[in-house]
Amino acid sequence: MQQLIVIEGPTASGKTALAVALAQALNTVVLSADSRQFYKELAIGTAKPTPEEMQGIPHFFVDSHPISEPVSAAQYEAEAMKLIQNELANCPQLILAGGSGLFIDALCVGLDPIPTDPEIQSKLRAELDENGIEALLSELQEKDPVFFSQVDRQNPVRILRALEVIRLTGIPFSDWRKNEGSERPFEVIRFVINHPRDILYDRINRRVDLMIEAGLIDEVKSVENYRHLTALQTVGYKEVFDYFDGKYTLETCIDKIKQHTRNYAKRQLTWFRRHPETTWLEAKSTSEMCTDILQIIQQ
Known part of the structure; x- marks a missing residue:
């Protein structure tokens, strides 16, 4: 049976590097499960992997949709399942990487058929x-x-x-929300990158500083016409809109992004704990974590 190897973790935990290393070792591809990296217009604030970071590994669901066409978890489930069962059907192993718990579960478990209007x-x-x-x-x-x-x-x-x-x-x-799930044609093996809290928070703070240096303020300015969309009601964008509106100074805006990102990371970790079958990886070097995963999946 095909294996779907899931690399989860809070923001700034090192998922991209680990997913790429694992895909290189297994000669496979990466599917993103980050609900904002889908959008072509968002890059800096979503920490979207650069071509250099992808290292030639094909990535799906990165730059795949315009922000004017929001992607729901149900749509993601349908599109990803179709991709796996058709274009990627001959890959013995696939890597799923991201921090959006609802989207990860949509693909790995399935969503309850809840109506919409x-x-x-x-x-x-x-x-x-x-x-x-x-x-x-x-x-x-x-x-x-x-x-x-x-x-x-x-x-x-x-x-x-x-x-x-x-x-x-x-x-x-x-x-x-019964969370009964659906049968899947693949085996799901889940891993969470687990940093000590102080180290994770330091990584988050440094990442935000780098985003500001890379031009986050200009990126948010470029999508201001879409600020009503759900994709932009998220950390790193809504604080900058508040800065534009005069609610914060730039310094306060940056502090708020760091604080809210740390809060978001806590919520991500709480979500990941819902799955007792998940292996929690002690955060080490990318190569060491890759070796640990390969040993587990080859058993």
């Missing part, structure tokens, strides 16, 4: 813009206290999605 989506986005998140959080707490207790309350995407389903069906969102 574009009109309700538009209405909820308008309510968010007009009244802010607090009123929507109150509605969610009243109608689905179970999901309210679990959701990241700083993540409007998840909150809007839950309320969309509740308003459409009258059923709590938590009741729809």
Whole structure:
């Protein structure tokens, strides 16, 4: 059976380098599971791998979609499954690398068939813009206290999605999320790169400084017309929009990006712990971690 080797980890943990090294060792390709690296217009703020970093290894779902056509987890699941079962069907092993837990699970496990309604989506986005998140959080707490207790309350995407389903069906969102999964035609082997917290936070802070030096402010300026899109309601972009709006000085903006990225990394690690079968790799050099993985998958 084909193997899907998953390289997970929080932002700035070294997933790209490890995925490329592993793909070189196994003579295979990398599928990205980073929900913002899909978009052609975003590079610096998404830490998209450069051609030099890819080292000639084919990467799928990097620069694959325009930002004007947002990719949902369900669409990603469908497109990735089609790719694996057709174009990549003869590859004994594939590498899946990224930090977007929902998108990783969409491919590895499958999504519950939860309904959707574009009109309700538009209405909820308008309510968010007009009244802010607090009123929507109150509605969610009243109608689905179970999901309210679990959701990241700083993540409007998840909150809007839950309320969309509740308003459409009258059923709590938590009741729809059975997470039973679907059968897959491949074996999934999951690895998480695990750094000590202080080292991870230092890596994050240094990465943000490098993004600023590389021109993050100009990149955000170039996509300002799309700032209403979900892909840009994320760390590294929304803080710069707030800077443009005069809410922050540039120095405060940079500090906020670092703080919010560290918070995001904590949430990523919490998500990865949902899968007890995952192997947590002690962060070492790329070559050492690659050797560790090869030993495990060849057993």
